[in-house]
Amino acid sequence: MSRSGHYIDPALRALLESSLTPDDNDLHLSNLVDIPVLAIHGGDDRNVPAWHSRESVSILQARGAKNATLQEDAGEDHWYSTVFCNQIVEEFLGRLLRGAARFETATGREFTLTVSEPSASGSLHGWRIESLALPGR
Structure with missing residues (x-):
């Protein structure tokens, strides 16, 4: 409940938080499901x-x-x-x-490949993300 979060420009805050995405390990756990x-x-x-x-x-x-x-x-x-x-x-x-x-293979079922920096990521089930439409997504 940081008070400073209420006084920062929302666009700037989103940019700052997306730059920290590589350190949010829980976001990348979907890559380990199989x-x-x-x-x-x-x-x-x-x-x-x-x-x-x-x-x-x-x-x-x-x-x-x-x-x-x-x-x-x-x-x-x-x-x-x-x-x-x-x-x-x-x-x-x-x-x-x-x-x-x-x-397990993802053949015939859905899976998620989560990356924040495509150039620093490998593949999952043969799929590889080459670029992001939005930073951090």
């Missing part, structure tokens, strides 16, 4: 709060991701030596290496 994701987070992370990962996985699941999970390790900080040494991580990586966790 990709297996295991988010690992220390429950006592003092650098990046665990709610960041909780929110990201929640958004992915709300968008229809069936293969997005969160491993939150209680009592652990931002980095810890056993981050990859547990059964959940080993099983996830094993499924990827065996090819059991397949990437």
Whole structure:
């Protein structure tokens, strides 16, 4: 509820906010819906709060991701030596290496490719955005 937001020209504010779009990671989560994701987070992370990962996985699941999970390790900080040494991580990586966790294709269904800077983005399901009609959209 910033008061300064009420005194800025709306066109200038829109321009400033669109310049920050590349840092709005939640806007780009739609690109991960069909990709297996295991988010690992220390429950006592003092650098990046665990709610960041909780929110990201929640958004992915709300968008229809069936293969997005969160491993939150209680009592652990931002980095810890056993981050990859547990059964959940080993099983996830094993499924990827065996090819059991397949990437779904968008054939026959809709999907979203979200980018803010087309030149800095790759493709999704063979589609690539070359330019934007409006900045940030």
